[in-house]
Amino acid sequence: MMVEWGDCDPAGIVYYPRYFEFFDANTNSLLADALGMQKPDILRRFKVAGWPMVDCQAKFATPISFGQQVTIATDVVRIGRSSITLSHRVTSRSGALAVEGNDTRVWIGRDENDPSKIHSIPIPCEVTQRLGAKSPGEVS
Amino acid sequence: MMVEWGDCDPAGIVYYPRYFEFFDANTNSLLADALGMQKPDILRRFKVAGWPMVDCQAKFATPISFGQQVTIATDVVRIGRSSITLSHRVTSRSGALAVEGNDTRVWIGRDENDPSKIHSIPIPCEVTQRLGAKSPGEVS
C-alpha cells in the first residue's frame, strides 16, 4: 500500500496512530480471508460482537514518509480459548523493517440478558481451524 | 480549541477532513446543550437512530497551523420537518475567518420491521423548540 498525505504529520512521516489503523484493517482482512466472508457476515454468522484489542505494542525503527510504498504483513502468532495474538511487520520497498507490532484481541459476545454488556466467549473451532492454528490454547 | 499536531498534514496545516470532524463534534455538543443530555441519551430518549449528513459544503479562506488556537462557532440556521441546517465558522485568535461551512442533516429512525433500514422521521417538537427554532419548516 502507499502511505497517503493524510496519514502523515507535519514532520512528513506517518502519524504513528495510523499504523494501528493499518494493523486493524489487516487483522480484519486476515479473518475475512480465512473465513471467506467480510466482517459484518462474520459477526452475524458466529454471533460474535467483535474482537476488541486488549493489549498492544509497537516498535518504530524507521520513519516512513508520504508517497512511500510499504508492505504490511500480519500473522497469527497464537490462538487461545478466546484470544488471538497477532504480529505485524511494516517494511519499506527496500525491505527494511519500519515498524513491528504485536497485539492480543479477545473474541466477545453480548450478554443475553443485557445486550449492552459484553464478555469474552470461546472462539469457535471452525474459526480456530481456519486461522491455521494447531489447537486452541496451543502456541503455534 | 487548539489545533493538534495530529490534525495537521505534511504542509503543517490542518488536514481539511479534520474540520468536518470538528463540525460534527460541535453539532453533537449543540444538540447535547439544547437537550440537556449527551448523544447516547438523546438516541434512546427520542428513539432516533442519528442525524446523518445529507449535504455539506465548506470554504477554506486561511490555513491554520498546528499549535494555533481557533474558535469554532456552530449555529442552527434552519429546522425543517426532519432536517436541520447548521453553519460553522472557524476563526483564528486574531478573529480572522479561516473556514466557513454549512451542512444539512436528517433526523432518522430505524424501520420497525427491518431495523437494518433507516428512513427520515419528523423531528420531535421538543427538540425543535429547544433548538430555538420558531416552528418546524420555518426558515429562521
Next chain:
Amino acid sequence: MMVEWGDCDPAGIVYYPRYFEFFDANTNSLLADALGMQKPDILRRFKVAGWPMVDCQAKFATPISFGQQVTIATDVVRIGRSSITLSHRVTSRSGALAVEGNDTRVWIGRDENDPSKIHSIPIPCEVTQRLGAKSPGEVS
C-alpha cells in the same frame, strides 16, 4: 476499495469526514498517474508547496456500511490558471450512487522571502496538459 471497520461510526456507516480523506487520496493518485511520479516528487519537480482545498461540497445519498465494496471515481472538471476543480463519485457494488462531491484546489508556492507564507502560483503547462485539460482557464 473496501470500507474498513475503522472508517465507520457507531451507526455502522462511513463517518462522513472519511469520504474527504478518500477524495484527497484519489486526487493525489490522479495527479501521480498523470505526472508519472508520486506527490513528494511532484512537490520537488514543480516547486509546488501543495494543492490545498479552497472550496468543497458533497451530497450523501446512501449510507455505506463497513465491509462494503465501493468504487470512487475522481475526475478533473476544470483547470484554471492556478486552480483545479474535481468531481468524485462513490458508488456501491450495485452501481448505486452513494456520495457525490465537487471541490476546488489551488496550486500554491512558498514566498521566496518568507517561506512561511504561501500564495497561489500558475499551474505549469506540463501539468495542465497531462491532466488532460484543453487549455488553462477553459471549462472542459
Next chain:
Amino acid sequence: MMVEWGDCDPAGIVYYPRYFEFFDANTNSLLADALGMQKPDILRRFKVAGWPMVDCQAKFATPISFGQQVTIATDVVRIGRSSITLSHRVTSRSGALAVEGNDTRVWIGRDENDPSKIHSIPIPCEVTQRLGAKSPGEVS
C-alpha cells in the same frame, strides 16, 4: 474530555487507535505546559525536529463508549539523554481504569548536511529540568 461519536467504531466504543492520538496530544500539552510555549515554538526555540515515537504499548481494560467523560493523565516516567518515557492512564467518570499506556519518544534533529535525514540529539538541560526530572539518565 468527552469521547466523541467520531472517535468510536461500529461497536459504539472508542476505536483503539484514537487513544494514541489522545496520548500524543497529551504529551504535546505536557511539554507545552512545562516549557511555556506551544509545539511550533518549541521546535524553533530548541532546534528540535520533533519527538517521534520509538516504542509504545497499551492495555485496554474497559471499553469506553461515545458520550462518556474520561480523564487522561499523562506523566513523565523517565528522561534519558535523548529519550523521554511517558505513562498515560485513561479513567472513566467512576474512576475505573480504562486504558493504561507507556511509550518512549526520542528527541531528534535534522542533519546539518542533509536536512532530509534525522537523528537523535541530546535533550537540552532546560527541557529536562522543566520536565521535572532529577537528572538526565536517572530513573524517576
